[in-house]
Amino acid sequence: MIIVTRIGVTEEEIDHIRERVESLGLRTHLSRGESRTIIGCIGDEERLQNVPLLSIPGVESVHPVMRPYKLAAKEFSARDTRIALGEVELGGSELVVVAGPCSVEGEEMLMQTARSVKASGARALRGGAFKPRTSPYSFRGMEESGLELLAAARVASGLPVVTEVMDTRQVEAVAGHADVLQVGARNMQNYALLTEVGRVHRPVLLKRGLSATIQDLLLAAEYVMKQGNMNVILCERGIRTFETATRNTFDVSAIPVLKSETHLPVLADPSHAGGYRYLVAPLAYAAVAAGADGLLVEVHPTPETALSDGDQSLDFDEFGTLMEALAPFVAAAGRTLAPREQPAET
Numbered sequence: 539m540i541i542v543t544r545i546g547v548t549e550e551e552i553d554h555i556r557e558r559v560e561s562l563g564l565r566t567h568l569s570r571g572e573s574r575t576i577i578g579c580i581g582d583e584e585r586l587q588n589v590p591l592l593s594i595p596g597v598e599s600v601h602p603v604m605r606p607y608k609l610a611a612k613e614f615s616a617r618d619t620r621i622a623l624g625e626v627e628l629g630g631s632e633l634v635v636v637a638g639p640c641s642v643e644g645e646e647m648l649m650q651t652a653r654s655v656k657a658s659g660a661r662a663l664r665g666g667a668f669k670p671r672t673s674p675y676s677f678r679g680m681e682e683s684g685l686e687l688l689a690a691a692r693v694a695s696g697l698p699v700v701t702e703v704m705d706t707r708q709v710e711a712v713a714g715h716a717d718v719l720q721v722g723a724r725n726m727q728n729y730a731l732l733t734e735v736g737r738v739h740r741p742v743l744l745k746r747g748l749s750a751t752i753q754d755l756l757l758a759a760e761y762v763m764k765q766g767n768m769n770v771i772l773c774e775r776g777i778r779t780f781e782t783a784t785r786n787t788f789d790v791s792a793i794p795v796l797k798s799e800t801h802l803p804v805l806a807d808p809s810h811a812g813g814y815r816y817l818v819a820p821l822a823y824a825a826v827a828a829g830a831d832g833l834l835v836e837v838h839p840t841p842e843t844a845l846s847d848g849d850q851s852l853d854f855d856e857f858g859t860l861m862e863a864l865a866p867f868v869a870a871a872g873r874t875l876a877p878r879e880q881p882a883e884t
């Protein structure tokens with residue numbers, strides 16, 4: 539921690555600052571400038587975390603040297619974390635695509651979607667059974683029966699499933715049916731939920747909050763990891779800005795920043811970021827070029843009848859086209875893509 543004193547700080551004030559820091563078991567180092575003095579604090583920075591240093595007379599600003607997150611920090615792990623997802627590893631050489639409807643709406647649509655996205659090269663099926671909706675009057679998901687459909691789709695297709703958990707009371711049921719627990723953007727700072735999903739043995743897909751900084755996202759991941767669950771997947775899904783032409787603003791720079799700050803795998807969600815079908819492909823290309831480990835894409839058999847997020851959902855053909863169009867971007871990024879299944883001979 540580095541403490542910068544205000545101009546004209548007195549010797550008594552400097553002594554007091556040093557005494558305060560040293561009383562917590564740290565050493566101090568003074569560097570005197572023309573008008574300011576810099577006090578370097580040497581030792582366990584965590585001990586200073588809850589001390590209101592700015593309120594000590596003479597202190598102008600305080601600068602942490604170490605990152606506030608530890609388990610999620612790049613330095614914590616000798617190699618980048620890889621998370622097994624069915625037949626592949628997220629965070630490895632393959633760009634992993636997770637696809638499926640925004641919401642589970644019924645058995646037929648889910649089974650059809652699972653078959654189709656798998657044939658196009660998706661490695662996991664997504665679909666919400668519990669839906670966080672801005673309006674309480676919107677469709678809020680099939681809940682437990684949606685979880686059962688997901689579990690059935692998993693058996694039928696062989697694809698692992700990713701689904702959202704919104705509440706601590708749902709964690710057990712969701713973990714009992716799904717392979718990956720999604721914590722949505724609106725719940726990224728629900729610390730009780732983060733703690734609870736940290737206690738289960740299922741990877742957690744953590745979406746960036748609408749107004750969360752990259753550091754907020756990493757600290758949310760830290761909550762999960764602190765409970766012992768180190769398998770956290772981060773997801774950039776767009777943030778809220780003044781721009782209204784897109785549903786959110788896709789923060790493409792978050793991807794390389796996260797890749798350099800943490801060992802955790804990073805997904806990008808071009809569907810929620812853009813909010814419109816025509817933006818999904820260009821944002822997906824950008825994400826791959828920026829170094830994302832995978833993509834989360836909304837796909838629906840008939841987007842025009844979707845009960846949620848139809849405007850940003852691709853139909854089966856559009857998803858197949860996207861997977862083909864991604865190939866050169868994936869190759870340029872030095873990664874591989876799952877092979878597409880050959881259509882059956884007629």
Ligand code: PEP
Nearest residue numbers: 640722723724745775810
């Ligand atoms: C979703 O994935 O359908 C979803 C609700 O995402 P987000 O939490 O990013 O809005």
Ligand code: MN
Nearest residue numbers: 640836846847
């Ligand atoms: Mn959605």
